Amino acid sequence: MERVDAGRWELIYRADAPRVYRALLATLSDRDAARDALHEAFLEGLRHPPGRDENLAGWIFRVALRKAHRGPYRPLLSGVADALWPASPNDELAQVLDRLEAGRLLALLTERQRSIVVAQYYLGLEQSEIARLFKVRRGTVAATLSQAIRRMRQGSQHAI
Amino acid sequence: MPSESFETIFRRDLDRLPGLADEDLVPRGADSARRVSFGSVLALVGVFVAVVVVVLSLQAIRDADRSPQEAAATQSPYFVIAGGAAAGATASPNPAAAPSPAATWIVGPPVSNPLLGVPSCPPGSSPILDVTHWPPPGDLPGGGAPTAEEAFRRAYPTVTDFKMFPWGTSPAPVWVVAGSETYVVNYSGGPGLNSWFAHPAKYVGCYTPEPRTPRPSGLPSEAPTTFG
Numbered sequence: 001m002e003r004v005d006a007g008r009w010e011l012i013y014r015a016d017a018p019r020v021y022r023a024l025l026a027t028l029s030d031r032d033a034a035r036d037a038l039h040e041a042f043l044e045g046l047r048h049p050p051g052r053d054e055n056l057a058g059w060i061f062r063v064a065l066r067k068a069h070r071g072p073y074r075p076l077l078s079g080v081a082d083a084l085w086p087a088s089p090n091d092e093l094a095q096v097l098d099r100l101e102a103g104r105l106l107a108l109l110t111e112r113q114r115s116i117v118v119a120q121y122y123l124g125l126e127q128s129e130i131a132r133l134f135k136v137r138r139g140t141v142a143a144t145l146s147q148a149i150r151r152m153r154q155g156s157q158h159a160i
Numbered sequence: 161m162p163s164e165s166f167e168t169i170f171r172r173d174l175d176r177l178p179g180l181a182d183e184d185l186v187p188r189g190a191d192s193a194r195r196v197s198f199g200s201v202l203a204l205v206g207v208f209v210a211v212v213v214v215v216l217s218l219q220a221i222r223d224a225d226r227s228p229q230e231a232a233a234t235q236s237p238y239f240v241i242a243g244g245a246a247a248g249a250t251a252s253p254n255p256a257a258a259p260s261p262a263a264t265w266i267v268g269p270p271v272s273n274p275l276l277g278v279p280s281c282p283p284g285s286s287p288i289l290d291v292t293h294w295p296p297p298g299d300l301p302g303g304g305a306p307t308a309e310e311a312f313r314r315a316y317p318t319v320t321d322f323k324m325f326p327w328g329t330s331p332a333p334v335w336v337v338a339g340s341e342t343y344v345v346n347y348s349g350g351p352g353l354n355s356w357f358a359h360p361a362k363y364v365g366c367y368t369p370e371p372r373t374p375r376p377s378g379l380p381s382e383a384p385t386t387f388g
Contacts, residue, residue, distance in 0.1 A: 010186060017185045022177040026170075035180060039187040093178070102173030105166075121170035152166070 009045050016057040017042070023061055023122050024068070026106055027114045029097065030090055033068050040067035055133070058125045062133040065115055108155040113148040116141060274342055274363035278325045278335045281366030288364040289344055304357045308334040308345040311356035316343070332356075 017038060024034035041064040050059040097103025106114050116134070119125045127145070131138040272280040279287040305311035308331075309324060316322075322338035324345075336343040336358065344361035 014185055018179050021180050021185070022174050025177050026174050031178075035184065038180075038185070042186055096177060100173040100176060102170045105169070117166070118170065118174070121167045122174045124167075149166070 009049050010042075012056055013042055013045060013060065016060055019123065020057055020060045020064065023057075023118045024064055025093060026097070026102070026118050026122065027065065027111060028068055029093060031093055032090075034064075037064035037068035040064065055123075055125055055129050057123050058119060058129055058133050061115075061119060061123060105152045105155065108151045109148050113144055113151070116144050117148050117152075120145060274335075275337050275340065277337075278327050279363040285366040288367050290362040290364050291344055292360045302354050304348065304355050306354050306356065308332070308347075308356050308358075311345050312336055312343065312358040315358040335361075 020041075021034055021038050024037055025031065028034050028037070038060070041060045044063050044067070045060070050056060097107070106117065109117060116130055119130050119133075120127070125133070127141045128138055131141045134141070272278075279289075281287050305314050312319075312322065312324070312334075316338070319338045319341075322336050322343075325335040325337070327333050327335055331347075333344050333346040336345060342361055342363065343358050345356055345358040347355040348357060
């Protein structure tokens with residue numbers, strides 16, 4: 001696989017990073033975690049640039065999600081931080097997501113479902129690309145997406 | 161069911177989420193990219209505390225398992241300095257190593273042969289050494305040797321047959337036996353930076369600190385204990 005030149009990595013990264021950051025916000029619902037994960041993905045790209053045939057937004061998204069989950073303590077301690085500082089930036093993010101239809105729909109899903117829904121509907125990845133990036137079978141992606149769509153439809157009907 | 165496609169909803173709505181400032185898209189150097197969030201700090205503190213607890217527990221278990229002889233053998237000695245002008249006479253103990261003022265000295269006989277290894281004392285007591293210091297300027301950090309062995313070889317170049325015994329687990333002091341002569345090698349200040357010095361030393365005995373009640377203020381203090 002041909003590699004992206006490390007020297008050009010920042011330019012390429014900057015083109016997709018804003019969109020991937022919002023995708024991470026929608027998936028993780030945590031501003032610090034999203035920013036840190038994005039930075040980790042940038043550094044990972046410096047060390048091991050993705051191949052030229054990779055979907056770069058998808059690659060950054062997948063690497064960032066993996067980095068975000070590297071520390072299993074994060075969700076617990078983020079909860080502690082939110083408890084200690086009730087007016088945390090994540091509250092504002094939660095309010096914004098709650099005002100948006102997409103946010104309300106994503107709130108019905110598990111994080112894994114959110115990541116695949118966001119990858120498909122926001123980042124525009126094909127199911128085969130999602131399967132390759134997340135290292136799962138395409139059938140798994142299709143099944144996860146199908147469950148997520150069902151939940152979102154049911155949730156929308158209840159909301160009405 | 162939403163009237164619009166999910167794709168439309170997500171593309172429209174998620175673009176409204178707050179973005180990152182341009183300068184925040186890329187970490188400011190590798191270090192800032194690894195900025196530690198509150199959660200990470202807590203986790204690191206937690207890990208650190210856990211490691212300290214485990215280490216202290218292991219240390220306590222190890223200490224509990226040690227025999228009294230081992231425990232005694234690793235007690236740091238108190239040095240009794242016989243300084244240049246007062247050579248042959250004993251003086252007050254090295255202030256850095258002196259027992260606390262709330263203790264008296266009860267000197268007992270040695271319980272091990274100092275020619276065979278580090279002098280040991282019964283549990284609860286510590287060895288006392290009569291150390292002959294060099295004349296002034298004395299031991300100054302930087303004016304010694306880089307290691308204990310080098311310090312001894314420099315100080316006594318004619319003594320080639322000697323054995324060195326570390327005093328417990330810390331790097332200093334080191335007990336040196338050369339025939340019927342004994343020496344102590346210690347560092348001044350820190351173990352690095354040419355700060356090791358060797359001196360002749362005799363094993364005086366063991367002392368047991370004995371707690372006593374503090375004296376009322378205003379009364380003259382007792383005369384220092386001397387050994388002749």
